[in-house]
Amino acid sequence: xxxxxxxxxxxxxxxxxxxxxxxxxxxxxxxxxxxxxxxxxxxxxxxxxxxxxxxxxxxxxxxxxxxxxxxxxxxxxxxxxxxxxxxxxxxxxxxxxxxxxxxxxxxxxxxxxxxxxxxxxxxxxxxxxxxxxxxxxxxxxxxxxxxxxxxxxxxxxxxxxxxxxxxxxxxxxxxxxxxxxxxxxxxxxxxxxxxxxxxxxxxxxxxxxxxxxxxxxxxxxxxxxxxxxxxxxxxxxxxxxxxxxxxxxxxxxxxxxxxxxxxxxxxxxxxxxxxxxxxxxxxxxxxxxxxxxxxxxxxxxxxxxxxx
Numbered sequence: 001x002x003x004x005x006x007x008x009x010x011x012x013x014x015x016x017x018x019x020x021x022x023x024x025x026x027x028x029x030x031x032x033x034x035x036x037x038x039x040x041x042x043x044x045x046x047x048x049x050x051x052x053x054x055x056x057x058x059x060x061x062x063x064x065x066x067x068x069x070x071x072x073x074x075x076x077x078x079x080x081x082x083x084x085x086x087x088x089x090x091x092x093x094x095x096x097x098x099x100x101x102x103x104x105x106x107x108x109x110x111x112x113x114x115x116x117x118x119x120x121x122x123x124x125x126x127x128x129x130x131x132x133x134x135x136x137x138x139x140x141x142x143x144x145x146x147x148x149x150x151x152x153x154x155x156x157x158x159x160x161x162x163x164x165x166x167x168x169x170x171x172x173x174x175x176x177x178x179x180x181x182x183x184x185x186x187x188x189x190x191x192x193x194x195x196x197x198x199x200x201x202x203x204x205x206x207x208x209x210x211x212x213x214x215x216x217x218x219x220x221x222x223x224x225x226x227x228x229x230x231x232x233x234x235x236x237x238x239x240x241x242x243x244x245x246x247x248x249x250x251x252x253x254x255x256x257x258x259x260x261x262x263x264x265x266x267x268x269x270x271x272x273x274x275x276x277x278x279x280x281x282x283x284x285x286x287x288x289x290x291x292x293x294x295x296x297x298x299x300x301x302x303x304x305x306x307x308x
Contacts (some may be wrong), residue, residue: 006078009071011038015051016068017143019058053101076280090122090285097124097286100139100148102199103223104244109149109294116293122284133200140274146283147290148272151241152200161273164295168242169203169264170257172228172249177235179258186261187198187211191218191239193227203266211262228252234263239264270297 015024015035022305025032043050048063060068077127101109106128117126129145133152139145141158151167158216171187173179180186194217197205210216218236221227231254239260244298249255271294273287 001160006075006286008038008042010034010075012042012050012064013068013075014057015039015074016060016064016072016142018059019051019144020056021058049236071075072143073131080240090124090282093121093282094123095125095282096127097282098127098129098145099290100129100136100145100150101170102131102150103225104199104201104240105131105149107225108244108247113290116289120289122289124286131200132198132200132212135270142270143274146273147287149197149290149294150200150272151267151269153267153270154272158274159272161270161272162291163268163270164291164299165243165269166296166298167203167266167267169207169239169260169270170242170245171239171260172231172245172255172257173237173255174231174234174235174258178256179237182259182261186258187213187216190235190237191216193230193236194220195224195227195238195240196220198222201241201266203264207239207260207264208260217286228255231255265269269294270293 011024011028014027015021018020018024021032021035021039024036028035039051046063046067050064050067051058051059051060053059099113110128114126117124129147131140131150133150136145136148136150136152137154137156137159140148149164153160170180173190179190192208192213194205194208196199208217219230224240224244227240228251230236231238232252244255245255245257251258271291272285273283279287
């Protein structure tokens with residue numbers, strides 16, 4: 001394929017990342033028929049379907065997956081060479097950035113991140129993607145998400161990782177129905193809210209099972225967002241990270257935090273991106289901004305000290 005066809009290769013890389021003809025056309029500022037025509041030419045050149053439509057998603061073939069890494073890196077090197085080495089100016093970037101967060105990540109980390117973007121006079125459009133612990137690695141690798149924050153541990157050579165906050169679990173309930181002093185039997189006759197583990201917070205469910213409390217679950221929900229209001233209106237109890245409980249208490253002063261009668265720590269919240277070689281200047285800048293905005297004092301170290 002000649003140098004004149006670099007735009008076709010760029011279309012392939014963007015389509016692989018976004019899995020959508022429409023989204024690819026929008027990002028490349030061309031029409032959807034143009035993307036479809038380019039894909040047909042790529043299919044003839046590589047003698048492979050490259051992408052197969054499944055519902056509204058363009059799913060890559062094995063050949064496309066094989067091609068993506070080398071082509072992505074080649075285009076990145078070309079862009080870096082052509083673009084020069086000038087320092088990145090966040091005020092000059094008006095494109096889109098993607099941040100992967102759980103529902104409680106949105107509630108606890110999004111406010112300081114947005115404040116940091118505002119202080120930098122950044123004009124980027126930030127899109128928050130709901131983080132699924134089972135899918136976030138692939139989303140980061142293919143570029144659908146620029147930065148992700150999760151308690152899930154992804155020990156993979158494909159990702160860069162640094163911890164940003166210790167996770168200590170506590171119990172939260174209404175002040176109108178307070179828990180007794182911390183003791184092994186403090187949850188006797190109390191009912192629980194159980195929240196989905198999709199975001200990576202598996203400790204509460206494990207604790208309920210391990211301490212024979214699972215039969216006391218009265219409500220199971222997908223997200224933490226409505227839990228504070230439910231607690232205020234009932235005698236239910238939830239186990240959740242301390243830093244989240246403190247945010248909820250700020251919103252709902254009628255809530256009370258109680259210490260657990262057993263050790264309540266899990267792996268720390270960590271920030272994930274692709275490795276250095278796979279990041280653009282804007283992604284480098286964005287990662288640094290997010291790291292500074294959400295990292296607790298105990299983890300304020302030089303960025304990069306904790307690779308995956």
